[in-house]
Amino acid sequence: MCTRDEEQKWTAQGFQYICGGDEAGAGCLAGPVTVCACYLPLHVDIPGINDSKKLTPKRREALYDLLTQHPDVKYAVVHVGPDVIDRINILQARLEGFYQAFLQLREQVPGLDLVLLDGNQVPPKLAHEVTVHTVVGGDALCVCIGAASILAKVTRDRLMVEYDRQYPGYGFAQHKGYPSPAHVQSLRTLGPTPIHRKTFKGVK
Numbered sequence: 001m002c003t004r005d006e007e008q009k010w011t012a013q014g015f016q017y018i019c020g021g022d023e024a025g026a027g028c029l030a031g032p033v034t035v036c037a038c039y040l041p042l043h044v045d046i047p048g049i050n051d052s053k054k055l056t057p058k059r060r061e062a063l064y065d066l067l068t069q070h071p072d073v074k075y076a077v078v079h080v081g082p083d084v085i086d087r088i089n090i091l092q093a094r095l096e097g098f099y100q101a102f103l104q105l106r107e108q109v110p111g112l113d114l115v116l117l118d119g120n121q122v123p124p125k126l127a128h129e130v131t132v133h134t135v136v137g138g139d140a141l142c143v144c145i146g147a148a149s150i151l152a153k154v155t156r157d158r159l160m161v162e163y164d165r166q167y168p169g170y171g172f173a174q175h176k177g178y179p180s181p182a183h184v185q186s187l188r189t190l191g192p193t194p195i196h197r198k199t200f201k202g203v204k
């Protein structure tokens with residue numbers, strides 16, 4: 001389960017407003033990569049926050065509601081669409097998403113002075129704006145990153161359910177765009193939709 005240890009360590013070094021960042025959907029064949037930046041003050045205690053992939057859908061939804069309804073929790077969610085992913089590649093799309101999410105969150109929390117990011121890649125544009133520290137596996141270690149992972153995952157999953165209604169026959173509501181056998185078979189049978197990533201193996 002996630003702890004506040006990482007945030008407390010940086011707070012002791014003088015940082016005051018720390019946010020976490022994570023994404024959902026990087027490995028999908030369809031839909032956007034969805035990035036979230038979340039500021040969750042140390043005094044806010046929402047038990048059960050963890051890597052969104054380790055939570056049941058029901059638990060993710062419950063935590064999403066607790067996070068989004070708490071008056072002291074601030075967050076920004078950005079979708080980077082398949083057209084952008086195809087143009088600049090998934091890594092650059094993810095990094096751009098973090099930068100845009102941070103800019104939006106900073107409008108709500110002007111004093112943001114540290115970003116803790118899941119993974120090991122620092123977005124260069126973001127590093128020019130604020131101190132950035134990466135945490136490998138951070139969504140399972142650090143509460144603010146785990147919160148961001150939940151907000152990104154639930155937001156994206158809901159979007160993919162909407163896409164399932166727009167593009168019936170692909171099963172987006174079930175696999176959320178990931179390369180499941182059923183998804184790959186539907187691509188072979190029906191061909192790609194406008195939300196598929198045309199440069200990805202299995203689609204192109």
